[in-house]
Amino acid sequence: MGLGDFFKKTFGKQVCALCGKECGVMHRTKVQGGEYVCSECARECSKHVRISEFTLDEVKGHIEYMRRQEKLYKECFENAKRETFPSPYDKQAISFADEIGMFAILDRDNYENKVNHELFRYDQVLSYERYVEKQKAAEEGKPDVFKESGVKIRLVGTRDHVEHDMKRSQMGLKVHPYIKREIKVVFHTRETDVDYTDNAVAHFDFIFGVHDDEHGLFSFGMSKKEKRDLMGTVAGVKTIIEAAKIAKEGEEALTEEKKTRIQENMNAMQNAQTGGLAVYSRRADAAEAKIN
Numbered sequence: 001m002g003l004g005d006f007f008k009k010t011f012g013k014q015v016c017a018l019c020g021k022e023c024g025v026m027h028r029t030k031v032q033g034g035e036y037v038c039s040e041c042a043r044e045c046s047k048h049v050r051i052s053e054f055t056l057d058e059v060k061g062h063i064e065y066m067r068r069q070e071k072l073y074k075e076c077f078e079n080a081k082r083e084t085f086p087s088p089y090d091k092q093a094i095s096f097a098d099e100i101g102m103f104a105i106l107d108r109d110n111y112e113n114k115v116n117h118e119l120f121r122y123d124q125v126l127s128y129e130r131y132v133e134k135q136k137a138a139e140e141g142k143p144d145v146f147k148e149s150g151v152k153i154r155l156v157g158t159r160d161h162v163e164h165d166m167k168r169s170q171m172g173l174k175v176h177p178y179i180k181r182e183i184k185v186v187f188h189t190r191e192t193d194v195d196y197t198d199n200a201v202a203h204f205d206f207i208f209g210v211h212d213d214e215h216g217l218f219s220f221g222m223s224k225k226e227k228r229d230l231m232g233t234v235a236g237v238k239t240i241i242e243a244a245k246i247a248k249e250g251e252e253a254l255t256e257e258k259k260t261r262i263q264e265n266m267n268a269m270q271n272a273q274t275g276g277l278a279v280y281s282r283r284a285d286a287a288e289a290k291i292n
């Protein structure tokens, strides 16, 4: 290949493998396999993926996924009861919709001009933590100054997925189909009196039942976890009794009413096993079923 060809190939116009439009070097991404995707088509993709790591088929699948996400956002998330931290926000925020078991990252700037909103299921969250970044002071000898604070979220399927994560992924967690990197949600770019990252972390704790096995100072009796475990045990016994009856009386004995009761008992068992997360998984499944 001559030098002229090299420049033409590298800097010349190429055709987008998705929409067929010509795209210059500044307005395209080379995907795995050598085809190009233009920046207009890339606007349909998640902010949290790098399409240069995808094959063309993966990009196509991902865009389909993102279009469904936008529908889910418009039809199920926007009208749901939500808790947003920080609220109001001037950079980014996490907006929780417990009734569909999902959250969104709100972004004031949307500097990449993305067209589709994106939701994350609670059962896709592997870990979350508050972070604070500081930078060197302009003056020598002065202490480091505040740069930003926020929440770091890792989803199931993140590349550095380690062994203790695997244990959690057996507890009813789901692998995110596309996002492989840690997500940083910037809450504050100035030091503030009220740091909302704590509120967001507390809400994640609530979802994952982190404090459920603690007894409240004035609560006699059982903690939330103990209640859930007991209900799970009772449900297990009930299910076995129902199953034994059906085995004895034959399949005709399995009425709609019994089926519903067995399903309820199985849900209670699942809740006990997953630390309460299964409630949110079922809500997220129901929301997704509405869209598909």
Ligand SMILES: [Zn+2]
Pocket (backbone or CB within 6 Å): 016, 017, 018, 019, 020, 021, 037, 038, 039, 040, 041, 042
């Ligand atoms: Zn295109």
